[in-house]
Amino acid sequence: MYTELAASVIGIYLVYRIFIRLRLSRAKHPSLRGHSKWSRRIAKQIPFFSYDQKYFFACDGAPEDIQQKRKAALEQLKNHANSSSPKTIAFLSQIKSSISDIIFTSAYRIPFPFRDVLHKELLLGSIVDESKGVQLKDIDGNWRYDLSGSYGVNVFGYDFYKDCIQKGAEKVQDLGPVLGPYHPVIQQNVEKIKKIAGLDEVSFHMSGTEAVMQAVRLARYHTGRSHLVRFCGAYHGWWDGVQPGIGNQRQVNDVYTLSEFSEATIKVLETRKDIACVLINPLQAFHPNSDGPSDSTLVASNRATHFDREKYADWLQRIRNICTQRNIVLIFDEIFTGFRLGYRGAQEYFNVQADMVTYGKTLGGGLPIGVLCGKHHLMKRFKDDSPAFVSFARGTFNSHPYVMGTMNEFLNRIESPEIQQHYSQIESIWNERVQRWNDKLAAKNLPIKIESMHTILTVIYLLPSRFNWMLQFYLRANNLELAWIGTGRFIMPFNVSEEDFENICDCFIQAVEQMQADQWWWQPENYSNKVIQRLMLNDILRAKFPILSKIISSPAAPVYKSDKETIKRVS
Template sequence: MNELWILYLLCCVTAIFILRKIAIRLRLSKAKHKSMRGHSKWSRRIAGWIKFFDYSPAEYFCVDGAPADISKQRSNAFNTLVDKVKQQSKKTINQYKQVSNDISDVQFTSMYRVPFPFRTHLPEVFKLGSMINQSQGVRVKDLDDQWRYDLSGSYGVNVFGYEFYKSCIKQGSEKVEALGPALGSYHPLIADNVSKIKAISQLDEVSFHMSGTEAVMQAVRLARYHTKRTHLVRLCGAYHGWWDGVQPGIGNRRKTNDVYTLADLSEQTLNVLSTRDDIACVLINPLQAFHPNADSASDASLIASDRATHFDKAAYTTWLKRIRKICTDRNIVLIFDEVFTGFRLSYRGAQGYFGIQADMVTYGKTLGGGLPVGVLAGKHELMKRFKDTHPVDVSLARGTFNSHPYVLGAMNVFLERIAQPEIQALYKTVEQTWQQRTTRFNQRLKEADLPIKITNMHSILSVSYTLPCAYNWMLQFYLRANGLELSWLGTGRFIMSFDYTDEEVDQVIELFIESATQMKNDAWWWQSPALTNQSIKQQFLKDMLSASFPSLRKWIGGRAPTTLTHAKTTNSDKVYE
């Protein structure tokens, strides 16, 4: 009888243990966003299954079911735009061609300017990126002496305007020119820089790195080192650099699974943070407030017209405060990745903008005064790289160019200048200024009867499309041909510098209106009762599945094999005759 009771108790304990494990796993699963972005392992698997396909010249201009006359009109407009760009940019195109096969980043960005089935027959002049040799105010100049208004923001570096950073670099170089690029030792400017960064971040210590990605790497390593916990939590869609350790989905080949990607603005996520004991840190990219649970918008993923942003400052502030409390209660390190938002959203970056104090903050881009840098600020107890009682147990982080004298010089000028009264006054009004400009932008779009809406978070803008369309990605080429400089993401994000005047913004708006009107007149936004965002995406999915699983084509309903060709290159700039 006693043996039976012991066996019964063992079975009960085992069942409770298993049920508890299942409950913990279910809690984690519920906290993941339902999209593939929230399921890193599955996104990697599915990415490996998807085969390349392209639309043939006969299909290229009518994948949305447009009739022959509309297809022909689009083709003619397409070729006319190609000819215009070739005439505008002969020197720039030739120079870019010389480097395109030698620089891997150029090859990547050239291939990902449009959804991939349109890539093969995209003319080379559209694939090529920018080659510029001068900036002046809010404009940049290419090798053919064409000036364009810059909407790219230099990946976020350009907060205050190119003239501002040119002077930071020049004055900073003069401060350190007697030393030159001496490395290992510190230039004495480092003390003043550290003092200023500590005051801005309201944290205790600072370390210098060569990029924002490196600063994030160090923050995460130190959080794990000091908490003795294994896992990082990132929010769905958030970008924290190209390092595998914070990019667990597509593009990551690490076998280690030590990152939880959880849903933004989710009670289930708070539940996981409140109950798990393996979480070392929560990594926040404050820009995610602009598009919670979504990746940064890119024309390469612009299949239909369902791009959207959902910025609600009050709601996101409340959300971050709740995360802050849980992190405090559970001894989880709260890290703000301010590589992009630092010194843009406010003098204290997102910490000041949302009113949240983090345990660690990473900076980059603009803080270098125009030169590359990564900076980590944190609490004393988190920044220490060794343990007093275990001298061999260290968290090593060094770099040849950490604290480079010329970077320290430009940074010093930058920090001095943004503390001046005129910049401090600018910080108080800049958000309202860009809100008013966005409202004016949308009013002009409405007056012109264009199917476009501009959304913004502070001085960061994005383009949304209000009619179903499979060709919204074409707008980037019209904009560039008419004098607007975009990043390789296209219309997904415009990063505006603070030195834009109202008159210059009005010029940008009118050039945008002109470009979109041309696109409208060229029939890219043709409509039919059967055309919906859902129908466009469904057909794209069928085509993709048909290419990946040819034996299932007749059940899937994808396009015929003759329209799904293998990857190839074309030397022609004429797609359709």
């Protein structure tokens, strides 16, 4: 009798555990992005392979005349780079092998199979020595409009930050780089940040990644729970504790990657007892459940955005309510969006108050910083009744006097009526500008569209193509400076004038027209993104399993011709 009872109890328990596991699985996004462990496993299995000269130009089935047009265009881009940027190319060639960031970004500007054929002159980055207005000058004397936004630092324009740095340094120059003691300017900084965040306490760190690490650590410390919830595609710095998928090798078992706008996700948050915190990157409102767009992954034309401010605000409010009910710490990672979306950042923009907020990028007035703000009981690093049970966190360069001085200048300036007026108008200004930009593109029948969230823009490609990543090189040749991720993200500062905007539009449209004329968007009949993705899968399988070369076409020749029947077989 007892044996049967025990077996029944065990059976019920196992059924319950399976039910709980299935509920968690349903809350994950169906893509590989939503399944971190599988994404790592599969990433390890994808081999490197390289398209040769022939296949590079003919991988979409282009006929010989189109191939020759593309070859000539690539040679022309190379010659332009060599003639306009000889000092930059020479300088980067000297330092490239010694700086690992350059090695990585040079290799990952484009999908890797195309890498070897592309000229090194096109893959290298920039060496700049001057900024002015919304432009940068490289060491060859070329002035380009900067669309990179310095990864989000540049909200108000480079002249604004140069002045912040200069005046901030003057405030603390008598002290110098003294570490440990605080300069008195820190008090005003803390009070201003607390008011902006709507929270009680502040800790300073050296980077956004470090601030996020501390937020998550304190949430676990005070809740006594093990797991973090992040949302599919969201970036929270390079720490593997918040990025358990591709790019990090440590086995991470304390992170749940769930799907946004999912009732299954809501159910998980309402029922699980092991969730310490929910980590939100408000930038995901631009492309929910998708990674940040980069040209290195642009193998087809399926980049998309789905920005709906009201819908995302409602979603965040639901998360807020559940976190309150379940004693889960709600953390806003505003490293990127803080001080851009509004004076109070995404909390103001979406009208949701977090328990903890991290800031970085622009808050240092142009100097490196990471800041964590939170409620008193969450920020405390020790427990009164367990004095040996602490959550230790320190940093040698935290609260560096020169950073504090520059931050103080920044915080004072953004309170000015001029900056506050910018905040009230900037989104409507850029919505109208993006509409004009798209009208110009449509009028010229160009296969490009610009989509935006506030002052953050991305390029959407309207025709299926394997060569969309080429646009970044045409843009550079037409005096537009991009980040290494290419056309995935344009970060526009508030100081772009109407004249600047018109010039940027003209440069952009000229680049798109040149790329179109050079036949990179030529298409065979019945071409689609699905066809392109299957071709890429064929190439991966052939490289991984050479025996399949007898079944799948060789990379030495086009995978298929441009005739209708062959394309039907491939698709």
